[in-house]
Amino acid sequence: KHAHLILLELLKKGDPESEKKIGSSGVESFQVRIHPAYDSDLRSFYFVRGDGSMEDFCFIKCVDHIFPLTEKFKEQCVGPCSCHHEEDGEGGVTLGWLKFQSSTQMFSYFGSLNQLCPYESPITDPVIQTVVLALLKKGDPEWEKKVGSGGGLQSVHIRMPTVGSYPAYFVVRNDGSMVPFCFWTCIDNLIPLPNDYKNRCAAGAGLKSF
Structure with missing residues (x-):
């Protein structure tokens, strides 16, 4: 329960679009899952809505939004949450x-x-x-x-x-x-x-x- 409350606060305070993403059904639980975009065992946080649907979120970006991380630290963060929420760019x-x-x-x-x-x-x-x-x-x-x-x-x-x-x-x-x-x-x-x-x-x- 304690971990649930911490992650929920991180999501709400660190993601400007959290209210829209969560929707009216609310957050029922959190999960840590291996992300399918990578061949290794890199993992990502997911929140499970009350209707059973789920979505991943980047804890690094949430933390960076609350307390800006150093560029050196962010450059070392390799994995799902460091890139997969970006908008389409040239060639992507x-x-x-x-x-x-x-x-x-x-x-x-x-x-x-x-x-x-x-x-x-x-x-x-x-x-x-x-x-x-x-x-x-x-x-x-x-x-x-x-x-x-x-x-x-x-x-x-x-x-x-x-x-x-x-x-x-x-x-x-x-x-x-x-x-x-x-x-x-x-x-x-x-x-x-x-x-x-x-x-x-x-x-x-x-x-x-x-």
Whole structure:
């Protein structure tokens, strides 16, 4: 309880947008989770709202807002909370709360998810689901048409498509129907992939060839 109160005060006093982020449901608890943007075990704080949704927050930025940290200290802070809340810059794309600097970086991340997440089951991790949905919404110009025709979104699965040699993301509509999305074409629409990536994907080379 004591730790909960300290983190809540840090969030409220250190993040100018905390009231908007928390919303009307309030904060039910805090968690420390490994952040999916990094291959190592770097971790980040998450607050869980009363409705069950969660969002990460940067304790370094919160502290710096209350008592400015030295530049030398901030330069040594490497990890999720030091960068992933930044706005899109030249050559970068923000998806959910992850910032990608290149198309190949995005390909590596979403390609890994395709191989690591259970097939034909909903993606239940709210962090991963938010990032995947952000990619599909921003990267597919027909997102609204594809999802809206089935009464809205129910969940996201990774499944083997009827055509192709590697898994694809499938959005399950509220009416139970499913529509596939090609993650690499979504990436290519945001930041163009190198030609060798596109050629090998189009030829059905499979993710293990990268």
